[in-house]
Amino acid sequence: MAQKPVIELEGIRRDFIVGSETVHALRGVSFTIHEGEFVTIMGTSGSGKSTLLNILGCLDTPTSGEYRLDGTPVRTMSKTQRAVLRNRKIGFVFQSYNLLAKTTAVENVELPLMYNSAIGARERRDRAVTALQRVGLGDRLNHKSNQMSGGQMQRVAIARALVNDPAVILADEATGNLDTRTSFEILVLFQQLHAEGRTIIFVTHNPEIAQYSTRTITLSDGKLREDRVNTNILDATVKLASLPVEEE
Amino acid sequence: MNITNLFKIAMKAIGANKMRSFLTMLGIIIGVSSVIIMLALGHGAKETIKQDIQETDPGTIMIIPGPDYETLEGDWLPEYSQTLKPADYQSILEQNKYLKSLSPMVFSDGQLVCGNNNHSTTVYGVNDQYPAISGQVVEKGSIFTEEEIHSSAKVCVIGKSIVDKLYDKDADPIGTVIRINNIPVAVVGVLKSKGKDITGRDQDDLVLMPYTTVMKRMNPWQNYYNMIYATAENEKMIDLAMKDVTEILRANHKIKEGDMQDFNVRSLEQAVSMVDSVMGALTLLLSCIAGISLLVGGIGIMNIMYVSVTERTREIGLRMSVGARTRDIMNQFLIEAILISVTGGLIGVLIGASIAYFARFILMNFTEHHFLIAVEPWTVLLAFAICTITGVFFGWYPAKKAANLDPIDALRYE
Numbered sequence: 063m064a065q066k067p068v069i070e071l072e073g074i075r076r077d078f079i080v081g082s083e084t085v086h087a088l089r090g091v092s093f094t095i096h097e098g099e100f101v102t103i104m105g106t107s108g109s110g111k112s113t114l115l116n117i118l119g120c121l122d123t124p125t126s127g128e129y130r131l132d133g134t135p136v137r138t139m140s141k142t143q144r145a146v147l148r149n150r151k152i153g154f155v156f157q158s159y160n161l162l163a164k165t166t167a168v169e170n171v172e173l174p175l176m177y178n179s180a181i182g183a184r185e186r187r188d189r190a191v192t193a194l195q196r197v198g199l200g201d202r203l204n205h206k207s208n209q210m211s212g213g214q215m216q217r218v219a220i221a222r223a224l225v226n227d228p229a230v231i232l233a234d235e236a237t238g239n240l241d242t243r244t245s246f247e248i249l250v251l252f253q254q255l256h257a258e259g260r261t262i263i264f265v266t267h268n269p270e271i272a273q274y275s276t277r278t279i280t281l282s283d284g285k286l287r288e289d290r291v292n293t294n295i296l297d298a299t300v301k302l303a304s305l306p307v308e309e310e
Numbered sequence: 311m312n313i314t315n316l317f318k319i320a321m322k323a324i325g326a327n328k329m330r331s332f333l334t335m336l337g338i339i340i341g342v343s344s345v346i347i348m349l350a351l352g353h354g355a356k357e358t359i360k361q362d363i364q365e366t367d368p369g370t371i372m373i374i375p376g377p378d379y380e381t382l383e384g385d386w387l388p389e390y391s392q393t394l395k396p397a398d399y400q401s402i403l404e405q406n407k408y409l410k411s412l413s414p415m416v417f418s419d420g421q422l423v424c425g426n427n428n429h430s431t432t433v434y435g436v437n438d439q440y441p442a443i444s445g446q447v448v449e450k451g452s453i454f455t456e457e458e459i460h461s462s463a464k465v466c467v468i469g470k471s472i473v474d475k476l477y478d479k480d481a482d483p484i485g486t487v488i489r490i491n492n493i494p495v496a497v498v499g500v501l502k503s504k505g506k507d508i509t510g511r512d513q514d515d516l517v518l519m520p521y522t523t524v525m526k527r528m529n530p531w532q533n534y535y536n537m538i539y540a541t542a543e544n545e546k547m548i549d550l551a552m553k554d555v556t557e558i559l560r561a562n563h564k565i566k567e568g569d570m571q572d573f574n575v576r577s578l579e580q581a582v583s584m585v586d587s588v589m590g591a592l593t594l595l596l597s598c599i600a601g602i603s604l605l606v607g608g609i610g611i612m613n614i615m616y617v618s619v620t621e622r623t624r625e626i627g628l629r630m631s632v633g634a635r636t637r638d639i640m641n642q643f644l645i646e647a648i649l650i651s652v653t654g655g656l657i658g659v660l661i662g663a664s665i666a667y668f669a670r671f672i673l674m675n676f677t678e679h680h681f682l683i684a685v686e687p688w689t690v691l692l693a694f695a696i697c698t699i700t701g702v703f704f705g706w707y708p709a710k711k712a713a714n715l716d717p718i719d720a721l722r723y724e
């Protein structure tokens with residue numbers, strides 16, 4: 063079946079000028095990601111994974127090369143246009159959660175919809191509640207961010223990334239701060255979202271995690287070294303069941 | 311993002327740092343309350359002076375001896391004070407076309423003795439028309455008659471304070487004889503009390519006598535009047551009357567075109583508008599000084615907004631990553647700054663108005679001053695306008711800084 067392309071990269075370069083030197087963080091990266099793929103991006107530290115993800119998330123613009131998100135060319139867009147694009151088409155999940163302090167789960171999840179004037183207060187709340195239920199936090203709606211565990215905070219962050227029904231969910235080391243068991247709980251969630259048809263791009267250091275995705279792109283020194291379709295996708299629920307439950 | 315949500319965010323941010331926000335507001339509170347108090351005092355002073363003057367006939371014209379002091383070249387000569395002669399009064403009395411009343415005035419110090427009591431005051435030599443001109447009412451007895459003026463009779467009308475000083479409680483001064491500068495004078499009337507004026511001067515501490523008596527028996531050397539008071543038929547005729555009087559006196563004094571005039575005709579109207587402009591300037595000056603604290607308060611806001619932006623760098627990065635536009639971030643911080651300054655303004659207005667009205671209450675009830683301190687509605691509006699402008703002005707740069715942050719750097723900020 064021919065799925066529609068969500069992300070199309072052609073010869074993406076990103077140079078940083080640091081003092082008199084130029085750092086080539088990305089040196090011509092090209093690939094296409096279709097709707098419904100669960101892609102892990104791997105690579106050593108400094109290989110350009112975060113730089114690539116920032117470009118994919120329209121937080122940064124490439125020095126050269128073409129990037130089309132859901133068919134829209136991004137490179138020539140203004141700052142405001144990119145902000146709107148992020149708001150409608152992208153969901154971010156960060157390593158350090160980045161929740162608003164002293165703010166309830168619902169309010170945190172509502173945040174992206176606050177910047178979309180087409181959505182009223184009522185719909186905003188309904189969608190936030192639905193997203194929180196989806197990540198298994200239906201009973202923690204009004205808990206504040208500082209009253210939650212790391213795993214719960216990351217679930218809130220995932221709900222926030224889901225709430226605007228984005229074309230793609232981008233996660234940078236989303237399990238980096240979590241213990242093994244909680245990491246797999248989050249991974250189960252990502253696999254479920256993928257099963258529902260969502261497109262996910264997941265940056266990770268952990269080769270084990272790559273086994274749970276459909277495709278792995280490996281970067282090395284700013285270049286694409288390997289792009290491999292995973293034929294033997296593992297089930298995170300199975301792995302989770304095999305992990306010992308922490309003793310009280 | 312819409313305004314309501316921006317307000318909620320701003321409120322939350324302010325609420326999260328209550329003490330800090332309050333201290334920042336304090337600058338604005340002090341600034342606004344002092345401006346409000348200054349304007350209320352200024353307004354009060356103006357109104358009080360106006361009220362004091364209002365009792366006087368609004369058509370009052372004063373004829374003053376000597377040239378205009380402001381345009382005078384050379385020194386003030388002693389004879390300048392003696393240019394209004396009885397003949398001038400006579401001419402005005404006979405020739406004037408627009409005057410309702412006319413009274414000469416001569417002053418004398420008076421040493422009053424009545425029984426064992428004595429008191430020194432100013433004696434005003436006037437005619438029977440004077441009380442109407444100056445807005446004084448003879449409460450008991452009556453003003454001296456034309457006949458008594460003509461005969462330089464030893465009669466007087468006294469103010470309330472004189473009664474209090476010289477007589478026992480409940481004593482009736484009418485018909486009694488007091489000694490003024492050793493001359494026995496019969497009291498024929500008592501004036502109604504006017505209280506103190508804005509400067510605290512007792513307006514009831516005076517004696518009125520026929521001008522003829524003062525000139526003949528108290529100041530026998532005096533052959534001139536210290537002033538002549540008149541009132542125009544009505545307020546519209548003030549200018550005509552002034553011109554008329556000026557012409558009569560110029561003819562009398564044989565002053566030619568272009569020569570320096572040795573007398574001055576002024577209207578109360580002019581005096582009132584002068585008081586008005588002097589008080590206005592004074593109020594403006596004091597308000598500007600008070601306004602400086604508002605400026606300091608504004609700088610305080612700017613400072614705290616910079617702190618707020620730095621503290622919330624990651625939050626700004628997050629908001630940008632989920633789709634906040636430059637404008638949204640800008641508005642968020644601007645509204646926070648405005649909210650601080652306008653809330654400070656609101657508290658400042660309340661405190662300022664409370665102090666102003668409390669001062670008025672104290673002055674009215676514990677002293678005899680009737681000082682009409684009042685907060686005018688426009689000053690409140692002005693205070694809020696200034697606070698909004700202060701918020702925008704001093705919030706602008708911090709907000710701009712926040713809005714121009716790079717989302718990636720902001721998200722990474724530790």
Ligand SMILES: Nc1ncnc2c1ncn2[C@@H]1O[C@H](COP(=O)(O)OP(=O)(O)OP(=O)(O)O)[C@@H](O)[C@H]1O
Pocket residue numbers: 078079080085086087105106107108109110111112113114
């Ligand atoms: N803002 C920047 N200015 C200058 N150089 C930068 C900037 N951001 C990234 N780089 C450089 O670009 C290269 C790639 O960085 P990037 O953060 O993308 O690596 P990464 O693959 O995400 O590494 P890690 O796994 O450690 O997160 C690095 O050499 C880094 O120093």
Ligand SMILES: [Mg+2]
Pocket residue numbers: 111112113
């Ligand atoms: Mg990285």
